[in-house]
Amino acid sequence: MTIKAVIFDIGGVCVGSPMAGIHRYEQQHGLPRNYINVAIVQQGEHGAFQKLERGEVKLDQFYKDFGSQLSHPTNKKYYKTYLQKSGKDAPDNIPDISVDGKELFATMMSETARLDEHIFLAIQKLKESGKFKLAALTNNFDLPEDDLKEAEAMGASAAAELRKLFDYFIESRLIGLRKPDPKIYHYACKEIGIEPNEAIFLDDIGMNLRSANKFGMHTIQVKMGHSREAVKQLEALTGLDLHSKPGSKI
Structure with missing residues (x-):
């Protein structure tokens, strides 16, 4: 694989x-x-x-x-x-x-204004490795343009920080497709330049994962409050240490 x-x-x-x-x-x-x-x-x-x-x-x-x-x-x-x-x-x-x-x-x-520390560190370490293309595939919406306070409360800063790490940031609101529609996974693979079986997809929603898996992607479910376990699964598939911070012996 x-x-x-x-x-x-x-x-x-x-x-x-x-x-x-x-x-x-x-x-x-x-x-x-x-x-x-x-x-x-x-x-x-x-x-x-x-x-x-x-x-x-x-x-x-x-x-x-x-x-x-x-x-x-x-x-x-x-x-x-x-x-x-x-x-x-x-x-x-x-x-x-x-x-x-x-x-x-x-x-x-x-709830989306808070970065998940385990996933965020894993993305950083994947980025540092240079071994994989990194993409976001999100069902999202247009943030308020005339109310910065409201936009901030809806996670604007967290999203902006994440964007810096991804090579591709694919948004449902811009392409008119949303998960679990199989067309959005086809769109993502074509945009990234990969085959479905060359991708690992992480999501928290079962129906999104089932659709992606049926399309041919390797999938990992991130259950609420259990992101560390999901990172361990990602480590097994990528062969990388994704949970130890720089300088850590753990």
């Missing part, structure tokens, strides 16, 4: 996970755990979140549509189905739920 490129997701891998923000919002508002994520996924490719990440809608309109879609009563049915498939008891009645789209999104994206 010849690996020529390592490709990283951003949110939930290189920086904190928006999923942690979703869980925090659910706790703060007394919502059932995973209710919001189930509702987001069930909107399909025409959902507000999905459109935002393809660059098809601006934030102001997104906030309205996002809140409206997640507050819709049909999400109760989707959530009950999710619980049943997960082998969990589904309540007979779920109360009406009202979601403030802007507040939820701000809570989600506040």
Whole structure:
């Protein structure tokens, strides 16, 4: 196996996970755990979140549509189905739920302002080795241009710091494709100049990894709070020490 490129997701891998923000919002508002994520996924490719990440809608309109879609009563049915498939008891009645789209999104994206130290060090060491092409492949959106404080709260500085390390920074908002659409992996490989089996792809979301793996990429899941374990898997595939800091004997 010849690996020529390592490709990283951003949110939930290189920086904190928006999923942690979703869980925090659910706790703060007394919502059932995973209710919001189930509702987001069930909107399909025409959902507000999905459109935002393809660059098809601006934030102001997104906030309205996002809140409206997640507050819709049909999400109760989707959530009950999710619980049943997960082998969990589904309540007979779920109360009406009202979601403030802007507040939820701000809570989600506040998590992305923090760099993951284990992944960040691994990227630095991969860069120093000069053995691999480094790429980011991220589902993202246009940051506010007229509100620097809001942009900063959504991880602008962390993203800027990461950009310096990557040879390629592939953004869903610019190309009109988003993971897990197989077309985005084809686009990435063509842009980087590699075959799928010459890439390692790290992501936190199972459906994104399954799609990439089916396309032919080697994949590593970065589970929330377990990035160090993911780096160990990356070390095994690259043959490099990616967790010891300069001067460390560990």
